[in-house]
Amino acid sequence: MEQNEIDEILDRPYSRELLARDLTRLAYVAKDGTPRNVPIGFTWNGSEIVMCTATNAPKLRALRHRPEVALTIDTEVHPPKILLIRGRAELDVVDGIPEEYLQMNGSYEMTAEQRVEWEAGVRSLYDGMVRIVVTPTWVKLIDFETTLPTAVEELVRRQAERQNA
Incomplete structure (x- = not known):
């Protein structure tokens, strides 16, 4: 997928809305060769x-x-909005708590006092963390208004061909 195609999709309003959410599901292949899919907090830096x-x-x-x-990254309403992203994870070991970690946890509902306690707990628990950085190399937005899952797009195309035959 070309970078300009990726940029165009990621700049769409629904994509920007999804990129502002708190959680993504990270899928990868474990060392034993089996798939894993874990929810994880994230931030989008542009x-x-x-x-x-x-x-x-x-x-x-x-x-x-x-x-x-x-x-x-998706929504829990009908019709769902879904942003699918592929890329390579680059790992960056850092001392202390990365600013992104504090940012990605900033939208949870906490009082100011809870936030202070939470941040103190995080800083006392972690000596360092690993930033997992993914630059998108492929993206697809499914909004069920202008875009559909690929298989459904194919079925719609076939249906139109039958009706026009």
């Missing part, structure tokens, strides 16, 4: 999806071995 995790997270070993990932 060109990359950034997720943060503990330095001892099992997914890191798998991502070092096979960095290809797929992400899904």
Whole structure:
């Protein structure tokens, strides 16, 4: 997929709305060869999806071995809005707490006092974290208004061909 196609899809209003959400589902292949799909907080910096995790997270070993990932960001309403993203995970070990981690947890409903307690707890728990950075190499927005899942698009095309025959 060309970068201009990726940029055009990610700039659509529904995509921007989805990229502002709190959670994505990160799919990867575990070391034993079986698939994994885990919810994880993220932030979008305008060109990359950034997720943060503990330095001892099992997914890191798998991502070092096979960095290809797929992400899904979606809504819980009907019709759903779904943003599918593929790319390669780049791992960046950092001392302390990455600013992105604090940002991605900023939209949870917390009082100011709860936020202070939460941040103090995070800072006392983690000596460092790993930033999982994914630059999209393929994207698809499914909004059920202007775009559909590929299989449904094919069925619609076939139906139109039958009706026009």
